[in-house]
Amino acid sequence: MPNQPFVTVTGSAAAMREENIDTDIIFPARFLLITARAGLGEYAFHDRRFDADGNEVPGFVLNSEQFREAPVLVAGANFGSGSSREQAVWALLGRGTRAVVSSSFGEIFYSNCLRNGIVPILLPKGDIAVLMDAAESGAVFTADLEALELRVEGQPPRRFEIPPERRMAMLKGWDETDQIVNQFGADVDAFEQRQRKAQPWLYQKEQDA
Amino acid sequence: MTAPRTLYEKLWDSHVVAELPGGDSLLYIDRHIVHEVSSPQAFVAMRESGRKLRRPETHLGVADHAVPTRTRGGEIPDPQARAQVAELEGNVAEFGVPYADLTGPEQGIVHVIGPETGFTLPGTTIVCGDSHTTTHGAFGALAFGIGASEQGTVMAVQALPQGKARRMKVELVGERHPLIDAKDIALALIAKIGAHGAVGHAVEYVGHAIAGMAMSERMTLCNMTIEAGSRMGLVAPDEVTFAYLKGRRLAPRGAEWEAATAYWRTLASDPGAAYDEIVTIDLAGIEPQVSWGTSPDQTLPIGALVPSPAMIADPSERRETEKALAYMGLRAGQPLSSVAIDHVFIGSCTNGRIEDLRAAARVAEGRKVAAGVRAIVVPGSAATRALAEAEGLDRIFRDAGFEWRFAGCSMCVAMNEDRLAPGERCASTSNRNFEGRQGPGGRTHIMSPAMAAAAAVSGHLADVRDFA
Numbered sequence: 001m002p003n004q005p006f007v008t009v010t011g012s013a014a015a016m017r018e019e020n021i022d023t024d025i026i027f028p029a030r031f032l033l034i035t036a037r038a039g040l041g042e043y044a045f046h047d048r049r050f051d052a053d054g055n056e057v058p059g060f061v062l063n064s065e066q067f068r069e070a071p072v073l074v075a076g077a078n079f080g081s082g083s084s085r086e087q088a089v090w091a092l093l094g095r096g097t098r099a100v101v102s103s104s105f106g107e108i109f110y111s112n113c114l115r116n117g118i119v120p121i122l123l124p125k126g127d128i129a130v131l132m133d134a135a136e137s138g139a140v141f142t143a144d145l146e147a148l149e150l151r152v153e154g155q156p157p158r159r160f161e162i163p164p165e166r167r168m169a170m171l172k173g174w175d176e177t178d179q180i181v182n183q184f185g186a187d188v189d190a191f192e193q194r195q196r197k198a199q200p201w202l203y204q205k206e207q208d209a
Numbered sequence: 210m211t212a213p214r215t216l217y218e219k220l221w222d223s224h225v226v227a228e229l230p231g232g233d234s235l236l237y238i239d240r241h242i243v244h245e246v247s248s249p250q251a252f253v254a255m256r257e258s259g260r261k262l263r264r265p266e267t268h269l270g271v272a273d274h275a276v277p278t279r280t281r282g283g284e285i286p287d288p289q290a291r292a293q294v295a296e297l298e299g300n301v302a303e304f305g306v307p308y309a310d311l312t313g314p315e316q317g318i319v320h321v322i323g324p325e326t327g328f329t330l331p332g333t334t335i336v337c338g339d340s341h342t343t344t345h346g347a348f349g350a351l352a353f354g355i356g357a358s359e360q361g362t363v364m365a366v367q368a369l370p371q372g373k374a375r376r377m378k379v380e381l382v383g384e385r386h387p388l389i390d391a392k393d394i395a396l397a398l399i400a401k402i403g404a405h406g407a408v409g410h411a412v413e414y415v416g417h418a419i420a421g422m423a424m425s426e427r428m429t430l431c432n433m434t435i436e437a438g439s440r441m442g443l444v445a446p447d448e449v450t451f452a453y454l455k456g457r458r459l460a461p462r463g464a465e466w467e468a469a470t471a472y473w474r475t476l477a478s479d480p481g482a483a484y485d486e487i488v489t490i491d492l493a494g495i496e497p498q499v500s501w502g503t504s505p506d507q508t509l510p511i512g513a514l515v516p517s518p519a520m521i522a523d524p525s526e527r528r529e530t531e532k533a534l535a536y537m538g539l540r541a542g543q544p545l546s547s548v549a550i551d552h553v554f555i556g557s558c559t560n561g562r563i564e565d566l567r568a569a570a571r572v573a574e575g576r577k578v579a580a581g582v583r584a585i586v587v588p589g590s591a592a593t594r595a596l597a598e599a600e601g602l603d604r605i606f607r608d609a610g611f612e613w614r615f616a617g618c619s620m621c622v623a624m625n626e627d628r629l630a631p632g633e634r635c636a637s638t639s640n641r642n643f644e645g646r647q648g649p650g651g652r653t654h655i656m657s658p659a660m661a662a663a664a665a666v667s668g669h670l671a672d673v674r675d676f677a
Contacts, residue, residue: 024646
């Protein structure tokens with residue numbers, strides 16, 4: 001299925017001054033029993049946003065008037081570590097997050113972002129501290145996937161990298177599976193023929209069938 | 210003359226379908242394990258796009274995360290969990306995926322039954338919508354966790370675009386104390402390099418200690434590799450690997466077994482192969498480990514004191530420590546061995562195998578779970594449970610006051626009926642001490658099976674060496 005093309009996102013940025021914000025914090029495990037992928041935004045950071053009685057926790061950045069709708073998150077190192085749950089990304093997307101900025105990301109989370117129209121922006125640790133201050137002072141952030149630039153009011157633009165194929169797919173809204181079938185279907189066929197000859201035990205069940 | 214290659218590079222090279230213009234490669238995927246929690250959306254995408262599975266026999270379905278473990282066979286009480294398992298059963302039937310039935314002899318945690326059935330084989334690429342897919346790397350397979358979107362891609366085209374990882378070698382040297390377990394080694398490594406110390410790397414474990422380890426310990430090491438940030442842990446296949454696999458239902462047989470093992474023997478890293486990073490761990494210096502914080506690198510030897518933020522110079526590390534102590538309800542400077550516990554959980558894809566249960570049973574035998582502590586033992590698979598019962602381990606645990614459960618993820622992840630209440634503290638053999646991982650507000654200390662059993666009979670965190 002084609003995705004929404006992504007070009008730029010502009011808006012406020014919420015600073016989360018914490019390291020190791022794992023996907024259990026972003027999307028608590030008990031909500032994984034929901035099998036839909038739409039409507040998960042209300043569970044994003046659920047146990048940080050709400051106390052045990054369901055009241056909003058004052059002081060949590062995404063509960064503040066100023067940053068409630070922020071489309072950009074700036075977080076400490078190892079953001080999105082832990083579980084592979086793509087629900088973490090769907091929940092962020094559901095609450096309006098389109099770019100996350102950190103000095104390191106959980107790798108599966110990073111990969112999930114790229115398949116759902118969220119731009120994960122990897123920058124040096126020193127930059128993150130500066131960007132958190134800027135975010136808290138209310139600076140407007142622009143994440144530009146075409147130019148591979150993060151522009152923040154009052155600061156020089158910063159370059160970031162995104163794997164070229166994923167960048168192109170995000171810009172065009174291409175579906176990864178369609179892309180592989182159309183461009184590399186014959187290569188997959190050829191690979192299987194070679195592998196079947198060299199390692200027939202990997203095809204045993206299909207031989208029996 | 211080709212340059213010497215690592216195990217990782219051999220696995221990579223043998224699965225490249227095509228080079229992509231941007232520098233990534235399209236990798237062929239040999240095996241995909243499917244569980245009830247991460248797969249529903251991938252099946253929906255297949256259905257909506259009208260696609261079929263390219264090779265249904267290369268997938269294996271099982272329910273493990275959401276299933277209750279108190280009883281087995283009746284209706285699942287929680288309606289959401291019941292619906293999720295029913296959805297998986299409908300999906301595997303519709304798409305022709307082999308399925309380990311919830312009440313059958315092969316049910317269990319994805320990372321326990323893959324190896325037990327011989328679905329996991331050396332030299333293959335294995336994916337699953339689960340970060341602990343690193344476990345299968347213990348067999349010399351390139352195994353990594355993926356998201357649901359990528360699962361849909363694998364189902365349809367049996368391939369995934371991937372960037373090549375950097376190569377990290379973790380070399381185990383020296384001799385370990387007999388009660389030091391692979392879990393202690395993994396935790397000591399993570400404490401040393403950090404929870405994101407191995408991001409971007411494929412981690413290969415080497416050293417004579419590895420050669421002497423059973424597959425269960427190698428799996429524990431590879432399983433915990435994700436907790437250092439790496440998607441892939443690796444051990445070269447050897448005679449121990451082959452002895453484990455021989456005769457398993459899905460392992461090759463006869464002439465094909467001979468051909469397969471001949472190939473698998475070529476996978477070990479070549480002498481002189483280069484690594485981007487080398488980490489050395491001296492096993493002689495490792496004591497039994499327990500985590501004290503909310504990140505797996507917040508781990509110390511059991512004899513240590515809870516860290517004091519006031520003594521930490523780095524402001525960000527100080528802030529992280531303060532945050533963790535507040536969540537965990539610990540006092541700076543308190544001896545770790547004085548920390549009282551409410552629960553004990555022995556199980557999970559990290560430590561739910563027969564060797565783990567034996568290690569815990571050795572400590573539990575002839576002792577009693579401390580008053581006020583609730584302790585559960587949850588085998589990683591139905592086969593493990595049956596074997597443990599044949600060995601009489603269930604009797605040892607029951608006599609000591611542990612609950613003896615059916616197979617599943619149970620209290621490793623708070624999405625089935627086993628959860629901590631806010632403020633409750635658990636000695637756990639699982640892999641993550643994250644905030645809320647075992648239930649909102651729950652407090653987790655991760656450790657080896659023998660250490661968890663020692664905590665159970667002590668009522669507080671304890672040193673297993675005192676029980677030898």
